[in-house]
Amino acid sequence: MDPELLQWMKPPLWWLMIWVVAISLVMSGLYMTLGPWMRHDGAQRRVARALKRAGLTALNDVVLPGPRGALCQVDHVVRLPTGFVVLEAVMRGGRLVGGARGRTWRQDLGLERYHFRNPLKRLDESMEAVRRALPGKGEDGAGAPVLTGQVVVPRNARFPRGRPDGVSPLGEFLEELRGAARAETPEDSHVTEAWDALRTASLAEPGGLNGYLRRTLRQLMADERGRGGLMALVVGCFLTLVMLSQS
Secondary structure (H helix, E strand, C coil): CCHHHHHHHHHHHHHHHHHHHHHHHHHHHHHHHHHHHHHHHHHHHHHHHHHHHCCCEEEEEEEEECHHHCEEEEEEEEEECCEEEEEEECCCCEEEECCCCCCEEEEEECCEEEEEECHHHHHHHHHHHHHHHCCCCCCCCCCCCEEEEEEEECCCEECCCCCCCCEEEHHHHHHHHHHHHHCCCCCCHHHHHHHHHHHHHCCCCCCHHHHHHHHHHHHHHCCHHHHHHHHHHHHHHHHHHHHHHHC
């Protein structure tokens, strides 16, 4: 091929390659950030509506500081007179296979199989994040609100190898929570203090555009795929702006 023709083709080829990379990064970033968020958000909205219908006070989809500077996304925290219940929502029907020790669980839908992270381990992390956000008490734990947790699944979820401890159908467990909330038990004064601290730590009331953006950024950074997608989106947008400025 003529060397002069090759020399003429080099700049357009480089520009085309950079455009392809930039557009690919933007599309990948949008898919990695919005895709999981929309799927997970649908399940959380379903549980949040069920909690509201049951007349339970709860914080939904909150992000709290975790160990070593990491962020932890917590699905739901329900307030009871004596303390709090952390809920990890797994809105997956069909056959579910998993236990307390494995890294992942499996969902069987006919011939299709899907693996997802062990929700019991996620529940442990969520409870630890909530515990860290509560006001400190004495060394003996006196006055600290009771903190428990449960993984909730839909009614049509089946466990052929037996349902693990700490896992309950959503409807049944909400009935238990409703009964505990309506029990004639005087509310511990420490519960109100701890609830206010939890709302503050989780940005439950963002307060203006800056607070809303901060909370949204927290939610993205708490998810591994969300962090990767946000990075790809930033780099892709930067390359796009550079290319537009040079055109």
